[in-house]
Amino acid sequence: MKINIITLVLVVGTAILSGCSSTDKKSGLLEGDLNREGNALATEGLDASGDFDMNRLGAEFSDPANPLSKRTIYFMHDSSQIQQEFIPIIAAHAQYLLSHPGQKVILEGHTDELGSREYNIALGEQRAKAVFRMMKVQGVSGNQLEIVSYGEEKPVAEGMDLASLQLNRRVEIAYRVQ
């Protein structure tokens, strides 16, 4: 089954375009002398386009009664331990992946905005790995699972109140478009 590879499009100012040359085969990303210092016009670029389209998945994913409709696992502060209430949700996604071996998911680790940023990148990865391990234990192939940590770089709630901090401490199970 072919994964839809998201191509990266670079929009580069014409003054700089002449300098662009090679293409990195792995990422499909143009490498060139974009973003030259002092040239404010030439800094639009590096954009990954396209979000994951939930509409292409089955109806069970939008049925609030179905655990598959929940795709966010929440954590305690500075912890990557999975809390009891989220085990059934992870199990439901693991079951789905077992019965759909071609389906891949990305486990995106996130943290609250407290503390230092690179430490939070590491913490986010530990959270994603905790979900990864629980799915593997249930038989999901490692090939179906990918991990990325964004740390505190992509908060869903922007405030620093306790509720917002709690909402940001999470792993998102992101289904990849087939």
Added chain:
Amino acid sequence: MYLFKKILFISFAIFFVSLAQAELTIEITKGDETAVPIAVVPFGWQGAAAQAPVDLSAVVKADLTRSGLFKTLLERDMLTKPTEADKVRFRNWQALGQEYLLIGQVNEIADQYQVRFQLFDVYKRERLQGYQLMVAKHELRRTAHHISDLVYEKLTGKPGVFSSRIAYVTTTKDQASKKKRYKLLIADADGFNPRSIASSREPLMSPAWSPDGKKIAYVSFESKRSAIYIQTLASGKRIKVSSYKGINGAPAFSPDGTRLALTLSKDGSPDIYVLNLSNKLLLRVTKSYAIDTEPTWSPDGKTIVYTSNRGGKPQLYTIPSQGGVAKRLTFEGDYNARGQFSSDGKSIAMVHANRGDYRIAVMDIATHTVNVLTAGKYDESPSFSGNGDMVLYASKRGRKSVLSAVSVDGRMQQSFTFDSGDVREPAWSP
């Protein structure tokens, strides 16, 4: 006539978009009452235009005030405004309570400017410093910062950092699409001349200067996973130096610029590695089941200090940069992270938390004394100025992320606000 020392300014090959607007506004939030009074007289001007394109004395005044060590005399309080030494009447300045006096003159000569300035000790009635500089037309503002550096060094004995630059990351939200844009920018130390060096819809993080100030290493998620790039500022050319599976983070150039310390999780949990930039060989420095990240080099290159949670909570540890035995460095407080060495290697700035208040602290390495500099409660990313006098850091004001700076003695504090969106992860150039 005085004999002026002559300095030749080397033109930096920077493609200037001559927009001297400040995107960052700096305000002093806590001043030092022991600041030394200095009068900076408006510089004289001789040229085709009615006035000089850059008000040098205003820039110098702002620089000196920002350092917290000086307070400058208001122009309207000046009795005279001399631009040459023979017009200076020291009694006038003594009467105004001034300890030092700076005067100057800018002359347009063909396609260059001749800038002259002189610094006087008002009580001793003597000249401390006199320079004459020839500068390219687009470098007038830079010249003003250079004058500030020279004056600062003369009066404090420490090099000034007014000519330095800061790198920082901003996020802005597109009103129509509601999508975030991450930008990595570089600005002069006073917030002027901001220029974007990278821009992405995915996170940009952790800018780190090369020791020669010519390159910046940073983390980009532009391909939806992390990678570390090194970008040359003058040319804009960049190379991808690390894109392993998992985390590629926390780049830090070694003091000699030949190696890059970084965090990778390709072998399991995040560990510190050192990448030799010429032969691309990778040395694993730490090996633990815990999180090890945020490396910073001692100035002699022999030691790396990093954050580890091997003891349960994040604390700073030290390890030889060639690998070896790790030793815990911090014991005070329940969270110590993101250490950064001062350039003399005697202290480390860090994020220090106690019961949920995240503050910037500086630890004296010899005595292990921890001095908390800020009031929190969401302070992060400390970065020393090149002379070690100030620490720049990120904090929150309401929901907005802002940059602030504090003097190491804690007496002076200033805040940098960004016109739109959030600003964070400041890195002060060497």
